[in-house]
Amino acid sequence: MEKTTIPFALPFIDDEEVEEIVKTVRSGWLTMGPKTVFFEEELAQYIGVKHVVAVNSCTAALHLSLIALRIEKGDEVITSPYTFAATGNVIAHVGARPVLADIECDTYNIDPEQIMEHITSKTRAIIPVHFAGQPCDLKEIQEIAEDHNLWVIEDAAHAIGAEYAHKRIGTFGDTTCFSFYPTKNMTTGEGGAIATEDGKIADRLRKIRLHGLSKDAWKRYSAVGSWYYEIEECGWKYNMTDLQAAIGIPQLKKLDWFIETRRRLASIYDNALRSNKDIVIPAEKPGRLHVYHLYPILLKTFYRDIFIQKMAQCGINCSVHFIPLHLHPYYQETFGYKPGDFPNAEQVYEQEVSLPLYPGLSDENVETVLRSIEEVLRNNE
Structure with missing residues (x-):
């Protein structure tokens, strides 16, 4: 057989993304600005959810979700052992314990029966991972969460555009976290997003993704903005940039x-x-x-x-x-x-x-x- 090198994964980028990047560079808005806001609005509409908060990675999305839902030291969060390091690491970053529950043999997703076996008085949340792009059994997981008063933070790094019961992933959990890494089903170069139906959660996510400031750069430096801001809590530098959003906007059209x-x-x-x-x-x-x-x-x-x-x-x-x-x-x-x-x-x-x-x-x-x-x-x- 003639040897042909076939890469494992490649992003699909064409002239549309290049043109958006050039327009963004020429606009002067390189960090978070109008393109990021537009990308959030378009992604929310695509998913069918009220709020999307764009960030610089799915890791940031998961981390911010835990913080916004006030998962803290001494808490326990149940998740799958069959996932990338980010899923478990962010739990450790907030001082909680990652409690692992085994997977189903056919889907490689977390097994709801195993979740039940690992719930304790310290359990505060479940992070199901939609492995390879196939949704977890969200009906079972949501019922467990409701019965035990737990948050559901979906790790949908693999699952943008996936559906469960004819609804897109992003409309189920308290928050849903997406990845736009170059190998994912759509990309922003690096980047991520958090989808939620809860306006209060979305407001806190927007604040803590950018140092805990009362106003982001768009609200401070646009024509209708004001320079004045206040630090309302200790946050992080996790915002998406307009350069990333410039790639994401045409990518979303192709999704x-x-x-x-x-x-x-x-x-x-x-x-x-x-x-x-x-x-x-x-x-x-x-x-x-x-x-x-x-x-x-x-x-x-x-x-x-x-x-x-x-x-x-x-x-x-x-x-x-x-x-x-x-x-x-x-x-x-x-x-x-x-x-x-x-x-x-x-x-x-x-x-x-x-x-x-x-x-x-x-x-x-x-x-x-x-x-x-x-x-x-x-x-x-």
Whole structure:
């Protein structure tokens, strides 16, 4: 087979984003200003939620959500072990304990039954992670939260545009946090956002994303603004900039096409791999719109690391999502977690490989990936 290098992920950027960036640079508004405000309004309308607060990363979105909901030292927050470091780290940053609950074997999302088993008198919130772009069982999670008076902060880093029960993610939790990192389903270069229906939560988020100031830069320096401000509480420097929003505005216009393309490419993978005895393909639960930020397969008979190495030799770059939190030294040394605590997460991790999937990937590229998989598996026999 002729070696063809296919990257694991690439952002889709064209002239529309470039033109918006140029216009923004020439406008003189580089930090948070009119473009950021417009992006927030457009994203809120897309999601179908009252308020969106744009920030510089999903990590910032999660951190600010915990602060806005007054999660503090001594509290406990339940989340998935099968996630990126940011989800657990922000809990530790506010002095709370990340309480991990194992995942479902088919969706790789947090298991509501496991959430129930980990609730204590110190539990204040749940952070469900919509892994790979498939929504968690939000009905069960919301019922648990209501029964135990808990906040729900959704980690939707993978799930912009995803749907649960015909409603977009961002309309369910007390806050929902999105990522616009370059590999995500839409990008602002770096960036994130928080969606909420609660005006009081939104007001506090807007304040603490920028030092706790009573006015942001747009309200101080625009033609209708005033220079005067007050520091009303101790905040952070987490605001989005107009340069980031300039990328996000045209990206949002393309998002439905991005999702449609990802789902179509995922269906090609599905149809080719569904009957393969060596592979488990990702499931899509009824009543949920999976947006396929990732296409994670499980290898039943092939050592994962060797598979990735062999695929790289074929010119196909794959990845792994994720090393479970409880296997990292920090979580073991700080919170006492150890291997074996979350067997479902560990089993998925040991077998998981994320295949290339992004809008710029052609059907021919996908066929090349599939031929490479067949070749690698065949040579293992």
